[in-house]
Every structure is written in C-alpha cells, then in structure tokens.
C-alpha cells in the first residue's frame with residue numbers, strides 16, 4: 001500500500017485488488033474533492049492530506065475501476081479516464097435530498113443572519129430589543145433564481161416554494177418539463193441574476209460554468225440579494241464575490257463549497273459578517289453517507305466483476 005494512504009471512507013469497501021483471469025486489476029474508492037481521505041492501492045496516489053493529485057500522473061496501467069463517493073466527478077481527470085477506458089461508479093440521487101435540505105438551511109441561515117445572532121448571544125451583544133437589529137431577508141413573496149434545475153436544483157426549488165416564494169426562475173442549458181411542478185420560469189441567466197432576491201447555484205462545474213459568478217454577474221444582482229452556492233467552488237470567482245460583499249453590491253452569501261477546500265482560515269471571505277461558509281457538508285447526514293458508502297462499494301464490486309454497476313457514469 002502506498003505510504004500516502006490515509007484511511008478510509010467507506011470501511012465497507014475491501015476489494016481493491018482482484019485477479020481477473022490472468023490479470024490483477026486494481027480499483028479504488030475516491031472521496032470527492034477535499035473529502036479528506038483516499039483509499040490508495042499502489043496504482044493511485046494522494047497527497048499528504050489525502051487529496052488526489054491527479055489520476056493521470058499517479059495511477060498505474062492496471063487501474064480499471066474508480067468508485068467515487070460523490071455525485072460530482074469534477075475532481076477526476078475525465079479525459080484520461082476516458083482514454084484509458086476506466087469505468088467510473090458514482091452516487092447520484094441518493095444525496096439529492098440531503099444536499100437540497102442543506103441548501104435551504106444555508107439559505108435561511110445566511111438570509112436571517114443566524115451565525116451572527118449566535119455569536120451575539122454568546123459575546124454579550126444581545127442587549128435591549130432594537131427594531132432593526134440583525135434584520136435579514138425573508139422568502140415570503142420573493143423571487144428565487146436557481147441556476148441549474150437538475151436533480152438537486154429541482155429538489156431545492158420544491159422545498160423553497162412552500163415558504164411563499166412568488167416567482168421561481170431557473171436557467172441552464174435547457175428548459176425542463178418537470179419545472180411546471182414548481183411553476184418554474186425558464187429565463188436567460190441575466191434575467192435571473194437581475195430579478196432574483198435569492199440566487200441559488202446548483203449547476204455542475206463545467207468549462208461553461210467555471211467562473212460564471214464573476215464581477216459582471218454580481219454587478220447585475222440586486223443590492224438586497226442573497227447568493228447561495230452549494231454546487232462547486234470554482235463556479236464562483238471568489239475575489240469578485242469578496243468585492244461584491246464588502247462593497248455592499250450584494251447583501252450576503254452562503255457557501256458550502258469553496259476554492260480551495262478547505263478554505264484557508266485567513267481567507268478574506270472569512271473576515272466578512274455577511275458571508276457564511278460551511279465545510280462542504282451538503283450530503284453529510286448519517287443515513288445519506290451510509291447509503292453512499294454502500295452504493296460506492298457495490299459500484300466497485302460490480303466494476304471488478306465486470307458486471308453492470310448500480311450507478312455507472314456514462315460518458
């Protein structure tokens with residue numbers, strides 16, 4: 001085993017090497033970006049804190065199967081994976097509800113300034129009642145814009161609608177028939193950005209979405225708007241977000257994802273009261289992580305056996 005190995009999510013996965021006919025093939029379980037630990041078996045290396053450096057540089061020719069404990073696969077060198085014909089298992093669907101719940105929690109915590117309130121209670125800042133103290137923004141009667149109405153996006157929209165959201169806008173590559181369920185209006189991105197009181201980013205990280213939320217984007221948002229990102233950190237230009245937050249261009253932001261992860265403790269975003277940063281815990285419920293672990297183990301085993309995986313990435 002590689003000296004770089006740090007153990008181990010999930011413990012259920014034990015078959016990492018297997019003889020198939022004359023050949024020994026290798027497989028590994030990878031956590032998502034910044035996930036903290038990597039199972040390494042000779043063919044695959046991680047750096048000292050367990051983050052994968054690069055599959056193309058580190059994996060050996062025997063690597064046939066990868067099982068990632070995530071729905072996202074932007075942490076893997078897909079071009080190289082395709083070139084080598086490596087099969088990839090992932091964990092869609094099973095984390096949708098947990099991630100949507102976390103998004104709603106983060107949105108409410110950010111808009112209603114819960115972290116600031118908790119600090120004030122502890123540090124004695126809570127004195128007499130003051131009409132405008134710790135006021136924030138409510139969902140009732142608001143316009144919510146979801147960027148990327150995929151599996152998780154629609155689950156977020158479904159949960160937000162009952163808060164009294166008046167208009168639900170969404171943008172993305174195509175209009176979705178299932179958007180009717182939340183009375184979703186498919187609009188150009190610019191319309192969504194300028195008309196929404198809450199902008200929720202729930203799209204995949206692709207070359208098109210990388211850096212999408214930049215200076216130009218934030219300049220179109222309302223000064224009272226709340227920005228939430230639970231997709232991938234690289235969708236956001238963090239320097240531009242910092243400027244938008246510190247100058248009052250937008251009201252506040254809640255991020256469950258950053259670049260890098262973990263975000264260094266001296267990062268400028270962490271100096272702002274109007275920015276709530278979570279440590280990428282979208283899918284972190286006990287039951288969801290258990291189901292993800294089981295699914296990724298089954299993906300891995302199926303990959304090693306050469307049978308259909310329960311959830312195989314098609315590319």
Ligand SMILES: O=C(O)C(=O)CO
Pocket residue numbers: 032069070071072073095099231280281282283
């Ligand atoms: O599984 C993933 O890719 C996630 O980031 C869920 O939070």
